[in-house]
Amino acid sequence: MAHKRYRSILLFGAPGVGKGTQGRVLGAIPGFFHLACGDVFRSLDISSQEGRETREYISRGELVPDDLTIRIWRKGLDGYLGMSQYKPWEDLLVLDGIPRNLRQAQILEDHLEVLQVVYLICKDEDAMVHRIQRRAIRENRADDGSEGVIRHRFDVYREETEPVLAHYDESIVSRVDAFGSPAEVLRSVLDVLIPIQNELFRDRRP
Ligand code: AMP
Numbered sequence: 001m002a003h004k005r006y007r008s009i010l011l012f013g014a015p016g017v018g019k020g021t022q023g024r025v026l027g028a029i030p031g032f033f034h035l036a037c038g039d040v041f042r043s044l045d046i047s048s049q050e051g052r053e054t055r056e057y058i059s060r061g062e063l064v065p066d067d068l069t070i071r072i073w074r075k076g077l078d079g080y081l082g083m084s085q086y087k088p089w090e091d092l093l094v095l096d097g098i099p100r101n102l103r104q105a106q107i108l109e110d111h112l113e114v115l116q117v118v119y120l121i122c123k124d125e126d127a128m129v130h131r132i133q134r135r136a137i138r139e140n141r142a143d144d145g146s147e148g149v150i151r152h153r154f155d156v157y158r159e160e161t162e163p164v165l166a167h168y169d170e171s172i173v174s175r176v177d178a179f180g181s182p183a184e185v186l187r188s189v190l191d192v193l194i195p196i197q198n199e200l201f202r203d204r205r206p
Contacts, residue, residue, distance in 0.1 A: 005113040006077075006088050007200065009193060011096040012165065013120035015153045016128030016135075017178045019096040022120070022189055025182070026094050031197055033086040037069065037097035040076035042141075061152040063160060066103050073098055074111065092197055101160040105167040115196055117168050118189055120178035125154060127179075 009032075011019040020036055027034025041058060044051035050072055057064045064072075080086040086093065093112070099105040108114075122128060132150050135141065165173060174192045178185050 004088070005111060006093045008093040008095055008112040008114050009196070010099075010114055010117045010168075011094060011120065012117050013178060014122070014125075014128060014157050015150070016132040017120045017122050018131075018182065018185060019120060021182050022118075022185060023094050023096040025186055026189070026193070031091060031201065032094050032193075033080070033091040034094045034096070035073075035077060035080065035086070037073050037095070037100075040073055043076070044072070059149070061149040061156065063100055063156060066101070066107065069098070069100075069104065070107050077111075090201065092193070092200070099164055099167075102164055102167060105164050114168060115172065115200075116192060117165070117173045118192055119165065119173055119175045120185070121175055122178040124179070128154075 011023050013019055020038070023034040023036055026032045038058075041054050041064065044054060046052065046055060050068070053068065054064045054072070063069070077086070081088070092115070095112075099108050129147065129150050133147070176185065176188045176192065180188075
C-alpha cells in the first residue's frame, strides 16, 4: 500500500539519554509534532489484546515484535492526523523510540522521509540508569522497575538499535552531546533543526 511519506526527524540514542524530554519540548514548539513510540504503547488500554501483548515485552525490556509495533505506531499516528493535531503540511514529525532495529527502519521507508537523525550521545551508562530509575518512580513505568531490566534494555539497544544508524546516510546524522542540562541540549538540537525547518517552510512564513 502506498502511503504519503511524512517529513521526519528521528531522535536517536540509548535509553535514558533524554530523547523523550527533548521530544516533548520540541513538540511544544509550533512547527514540530512529537510522537514517542513508547508513549503510544503506554497509552494502550491494558485490558485490550494489543495492550496485554505489548506489556509482556515491555515489562521484560524486550522489543515488541516489528509488525505489531508498526501497526500500533501507525494507528497512533493516524489518530493524531485524523484529529489534525499533527499537520504534515506545516509540522515536522519528531519521532523517538522508532525505528529500533533494521527491519523497522526498512518498513518505515514507506511511511517516512527522514530528513535528519539527531543522535543524542552520553557515554555515562550509570548516569542514564539513575535517570531511568528516577523516571520509573515519577511515571510508574513497568519497564524500568528493576536494574536488571534496565541493563537488559541497554543490551538490546547495543545489539539491535545502534546498528540502525548505519541505515542512514552519514550526511543526515548529527551527533549531539546529551550530557548537559535539558536547556543546553535543546540549544544544540535546535542548532541542527532550525535550518532544516527554515528551508522546508520558507514559503509559508507570514
Ligand atoms: P521507550 O519509552 O522508548 O523507552 O520504550 C519503552 C519500551 O517500549 C521499550 O523498552 C520496548 O519494550 C517498547 N518499545 C518502544 N518502542 C519500540 C519499538 N520501536 N519497537 C519495539 N519495541 C518498542
